[in-house]
Amino acid sequence: xxxxxxxxxxxxxxxxxxxxxxxxxxxxxxxxxxxxxxxxxxxxxxxxxxxxxxxxxxxxxxxxxxxxxxxxxxxxxxxxxxxxxxxxxxxxxxxxxxxxxxxxxxxxxxxxxxxxxxxxxxxxxxxxxxxxxxxxxxxxxxxxxxxxxxxxxxxxxxxxxxxxxxxxxxxxxxxxxxxxxxxxxxxxxxxxxxxxxxxxxxxxxxxxxxxxxxxxxxxxxxxxxxxxx
Amino acid sequence: xxxxxxxxxxxxxxxxxxxxxxxxxxxxxxxxxxxxxxxxxxxxxxxxxxxxxxxxxxxxxxxxxxxxxxxxxxxxxxxxxxxxxxxxxxxxxxxxxxxxxxxxxxxxxxxxxxxxxxxxxxxxxxxxxxxxxxxxxxxxxxxxxxxxxxxxxxxxxxxxxxxxxxxxxxxxxxxxxxxxxxxxxxxxxxxxxxxxxxxxxxxxxxxxxxxxxxxxxxxxxxxxxxxxxxx
Numbered sequence: 001x002x003x004x005x006x007x008x009x010x011x012x013x014x015x016x017x018x019x020x021x022x023x024x025x026x027x028x029x030x031x032x033x034x035x036x037x038x039x040x041x042x043x044x045x046x047x048x049x050x051x052x053x054x055x056x057x058x059x060x061x062x063x064x065x066x067x068x069x070x071x072x073x074x075x076x077x078x079x080x081x082x083x084x085x086x087x088x089x090x091x092x093x094x095x096x097x098x099x100x101x102x103x104x105x106x107x108x109x110x111x112x113x114x115x116x117x118x119x120x121x122x123x124x125x126x127x128x129x130x131x132x133x134x135x136x137x138x139x140x141x142x143x144x145x146x147x148x149x150x151x152x153x154x155x156x157x158x159x160x161x162x163x164x165x166x167x168x169x170x171x172x173x174x175x176x177x178x179x180x181x182x183x184x185x186x187x188x189x190x191x192x193x194x195x196x197x198x199x200x201x202x203x204x205x206x207x208x209x210x211x212x213x214x215x216x217x218x219x220x221x222x223x224x225x226x227x228x229x
Numbered sequence: 230x231x232x233x234x235x236x237x238x239x240x241x242x243x244x245x246x247x248x249x250x251x252x253x254x255x256x257x258x259x260x261x262x263x264x265x266x267x268x269x270x271x272x273x274x275x276x277x278x279x280x281x282x283x284x285x286x287x288x289x290x291x292x293x294x295x296x297x298x299x300x301x302x303x304x305x306x307x308x309x310x311x312x313x314x315x316x317x318x319x320x321x322x323x324x325x326x327x328x329x330x331x332x333x334x335x336x337x338x339x340x341x342x343x344x345x346x347x348x349x350x351x352x353x354x355x356x357x358x359x360x361x362x363x364x365x366x367x368x369x370x371x372x373x374x375x376x377x378x379x380x381x382x383x384x385x386x387x388x389x390x391x392x393x394x395x396x397x398x399x400x401x402x403x404x405x406x407x408x409x410x411x412x413x414x415x416x417x418x419x420x421x422x423x424x425x426x427x428x429x430x431x432x433x434x435x436x437x438x439x440x441x442x443x444x445x446x447x448x449x450x451x452x453x454x455x456x457x458x459x460x
Contacts, residue, residue, distance in 0.1 A: 065265045068265050072272045079280055083279065083283045086287040089294070091287075091290065188388055
């Protein structure tokens with residue numbers, strides 16, 4: 001049981017990360033990762049929607065016939081996103097003013113449909129909720145890493161305007177990395193997002209290869225032979 | 230009578246049992262076309278009902294928040310000493326036709342003791358880097374900018390968004406400007422030979438805002454009598 005959840009966490013955060021491994025959900029990714037702060041906000045909002053959608057669909061999975069599952073998923077996801085938008089606008093208005101731009105973008109994230117289809121529609125409730133959370137956090141991680149990289153290269157700052165998103169208690173996050181810096185416009189614009197994502201994906205592959213090589217070396221020869229055959 | 234009732238109960242129990250059996254056997258049921266239709270319809274109905282309920286529950290609150298936002302912006306562009314009326318109530322629209330016209334402009338009138346001291350209005354500046362930029366500006370009765378704020382835009386975060394007051398004080402450099410004290414060729418960014426700074430890496434955005442504020446003042450000039458007449 002515990003091992004299962006550990007695998008879900010590992011999958012969501014690293015092994016099967018939505019962005020770094022599955023390379024999906026790139027539309028909102030490239031749109032909002034101009035700064036690390038925006039990436040964080042979008043990531044957390046997406047994670048919340050993923051958990052709710054996974055729970056809803058895992059709960060009703062016995063009732064949903066496979067032939068019509070996709071339209072049902074689409075309707076439910078769109079509903080959840082719209083509800084989140086309305087509720088935030090009404091009761092978390094300050095946060096909505098900052099994040100509001102991104103909320104409707106969540107609908108365009110095929111990763112949510114992907115997780116619902118690949119995981120929640122065939123697994124029990126607790127696992128599905130955990131999967132939604134971990135995949136969402138993995139997505140947040142990717143957005144923050146990409147946002148931070150683009151922000152540092154593009155504007156020389158890190159977590160600029162974090163206080164606007166999360167309140168003044170987070171003002172310490174705002175740092176100036178390179179000062180003075182004239183800015184590198186390309187990185188702030190969407191093409192820069194593609195470029196930086198390419199570098200990060202390459203970096204992830206490199207780390208994975210190193211890890212695999214180290215594991216191979218650590219294994220006794222007999223085991224590694226059995227693994228290869 | 231009592232026999233009939235017993236019989237009825239028996240029939241009902243029978244129906245219930247057969248219904249239960251169908252539900253126990255979800256796999257067969259799920260393959261039936263009519264069941265699929267019902268499930269899809271039920272999902273759509275559920276979504277519509279929840280959205281309707283959500284809308285009802287949040288509508289009033291959202292409207293209040295938006296009114297508060299608007300009032301907060303108006304208070305930033307109109308100095309508080311200038312008015313003693315309810316700005317949101319004292320509002321209307323002015324139709325600005327013509328080639329350079331701004332269309333239908335929402336106007337909020339500031340009065341002190343009944344006399345009009347200033348007006349605030351919303352307009353959208355054309356020529357932004359990614360679409361129009363929505364501005365609110367306050368103009369005193371003699372045509373001087375009291376304050377300007379950007380209320381909505383889609384400019385590049387980190388570059389063009391310095392037009393927001395909470396990111397830079399650039400937008401306050403319009404205060405005190407008028408068409409009289411700044412000639413048409415000075416109503417430009419410095420790069421184009423005017424008075425207003427551009428940002429490093431972003432010239433198009435400030436250019437659009439400068440143009441928008443100037444257009445706002447021209448609108449005020451065109452409709453001065455209409456705007457200042459006590460309604």
